[in-house]
Each structure stands twice: as C-alpha cells, then as structure tokens.
Amino acid sequence: MNCENDILSNFELMAELSTKFTGEENEKEFMKKLLSVAVESIPEAEAGTIWLIDNTLYKAVAGYNYNENIIENLIVPLEDSYIYKYIDREDILEIDSFEEYRSPSQIFKESVFMLHEKHEKMITLAYPLKVGNKIKGHIYIDNFNLNMFSETAKKSLKIFGSFASTFLTLKALRDEEKNANELNKIYLSFITHEVRTPLTAILGYAESILRSKNDLSKDEIIDLVRKIYLSSKHMNSLISDLSTFNKLNREEEINITELHLKFLIYESISIVEPQLSPEVELNIKFGENIPEMIETDPIKMKQILVNIVGNAIKYTDEGYVNVKINFDEKTKEYIIIVEDSGPGMPTEKLSEIFKPFVRLSKNKPGSGLGLAIVKKLIEQLKGRINVISELGKGTIFELRFPQHI
Secondary structure: OHHHHHHHHHHHHHHHHHHHOOOOOOHHHHHHHHHHHHHHHOOOOOEEEEEEEEOOEEEEEEEEOOOHHHHHOOEEEHHHOHHHHHOOOOOOEEEOOHHHHOOOOHHHHHHHHHHHOOOOOOEEEEEEEEEOOEEEEEEEEEEOOOOOOOHHHHHHHHHHHHHHHHHHHHHHHHHHHHHHHHHHHHHHHHHHHHHHHHHHHHHHHHHHHHHHOOOOOHHHHHHHHHHHHHHHHHHHHHHHHHHHHHHHHHOOOOOOEEEEHHHHHHHHHHHHHHHOOOOEEEEEEEOOOOOOEEEEOHHHHHHHHHHHHHHHHHHOOOEEEEEEEEEEOOOOEEEEEEEEOOOOOOHHHHHHOOOOOOOOOOOOOOOOOHHHHHHHHHHHOOOEEEEEEOOOOOEEEEEEEEOOO
16 A cells, blocks of 8 residues: 555655656756655665666766766766666666676766765666667666665656656657748748749840840850859759758768778868868868777768868868867767867857858858768767857867767
C-alpha cells in the first residue's frame, strides 16, 4: 500500500511540476527544474544528473547537489561514457559499484573523479530519455550510503524520465514545425526576389534586342547578349544551390571512409587558392601530435572546407587567411580554425548567417545558401561550427569534427 501511495504522490508532484513550466523554457532550464523535483521527491535520491547525446558527444546538461561548475564542463565522447555499452537498453539500469562506474576511458574516469572526489561509494539508477525510437540521453539519481534502491524509487524515476522524454519530443516537434514554417517563408522570398531579379534582367535585355534590333549596332547587341548570359548564369547558380539545399534536407546518406586529414585539407584548399588576392597571405598550420587519419565522408568534408576557406579568400582583399588544425584529446575532435582579416560581420547578425538565403554582403554574388549548406553538411558529419566576428576586425570560423563517426 505504501508503494502505491508513494507512486500516487509522485504523480501529484508531476502534476504540480507541470504547472510550473511555461513552455518557453529552454532545454537546460527544463532539465534543471525536473531534476531538482525528482531528487527531492525520491527519498533515496541524494543527488542526480541529466546527460544528453549531442552527435558523438555525451554532455551533462543538469546536476543537483553537485558542483555546478564541474557539471557545466562534463563532456566526453559518447563511446567513452559508461552508458555506451548499454546505449540500446530501454529499461532502467542499476549501477551498484562505484569502481565499475569509474571504469571506462581515462577522460571519463577523470570527469567522474572530479564529480565524486568526496564520495567513497555510490549506487546509481539510470533511465533513458527518448524521442520517438531514439535514445537522446539519460537521467541519473545517486545515493552514497545505501546498497540498493527500492522498487518505488525505480518506478518513480521512470515517471520523471518519461516526463523528460515527453518534453524532448514536444520540443523536437515544435522546432521542426517552426523550422518548416520559417523555411516556407524563406523559399517564397527567395523565389519572388532572388530568382526574379536575374529573370527580370534577362527579359529586359531580350526585349531591348527585339524592339530595337534594327537600330542597335553589332557591339551593342553583343553587349546585351553578354548581360543575358551573365544573368542566366547567375540564375542557374541560384537554382543549383537551391537544388543542393533541398537534397540535403531530404537525404542524410553519408559514405564514410578513412582518409588522411592533411591530404584532404591541402586538396580542398588548392581548389580555392587561385582566387587568392596578391595582397593576401595564406597560412596553413598543423598542431603537434594530430592523428593522421579521420573517418568521414570525403566529398561532404571537401564541400565544407571549400566553402569556408573560399569565403575567407573571397571576402579578404588584403592581409591574411589562416587555417589552423588541432586535435582535442578530451572530445576526440579535430578542430579546424579559419581566420581572416576581411571586413568582418556585425556581431548581432551572426545568429542569422546559417539561415538559408541570408546574405549580409550584397556587393558579392551568391544565393545566400552557402553557409546553410555547410551547416547541414556539418550536422550530417556529426560536427559543430561556431563563428566569431566583428565589423572591421575579420572573422573566425571554428569547425569541429569527430575522429570517428
């Protein structure tokens, strides 16, 4: 009877918890609130964490009764985490040995030690968080004195885990709907403005030839035909970019192979290097002890590098373009930094540059799809991208790719 009362009490807590959420919380805020209620309402729980899967990484997004600074820096390759060997397990997992919990890679051992340096023993319950059929993370509750959790604690944790999964699912659906609506507006704007501009020019030049063909000289006709050709070429480029972007939205097929990273980088840069201004110095620097081989899709990787380095070269008239390559031992990621001394971009506009059809510079040709395509490709390769820029102070792109997908 007590067990039933405890479960009923937890349902009441969940109902109360639901009233505290506005629906506007971000993922981190929600997980912190949910975890605090879970630990406080499960008698045996003394502390807890929530970890989410981010491509090839496993990140702590919330902690309770733990040092917050340590929680914020807990990030390891998913394959190095303790849970990796149970990654397909859909039921609750009980970890009753602190030593077993510390057993994976050295990086994970160090992370766990930082979190638990004051604890001599611990038992843990872990429950998967799911979106559809995919496991997206786990909620953990810990105890530092008992030898086992009660069945009530396990059932309670499942309730909280299910609630967290519901939030993640609703967030995913909301984000998908928001992105779809935003994309539809962008497509309409692109067709009515970007494509119409060269089409209007083509029609205008053609009409001039047809109306005044007897009054135009041969050179004037050739000039108008040249303008028609350039406008047609521009429109064809826009349609080609749009086709590529649509294809990336429909397909996520990647062809993984192991290849030499230096060869890939030099080959990619050689494609755009002829566009380099005589007043610009191109520097390529590799850090020490970088693993030679990377598992990735070479065609997609080359597309990314050609676009990012090509943009740096295109927008830099004098100064430098630096390409630096390093390796993060903690996350097992290659770091490629592309830095230029170009005009830079407004800091407040940086959040928009990866959106489709966004062009901050109107005096350079393009569809505004280049960086949107790059972001899609990077996501498919389980990587990350970040940008730092300021008007008049150049731009820095940081690309991160896992050593293994």
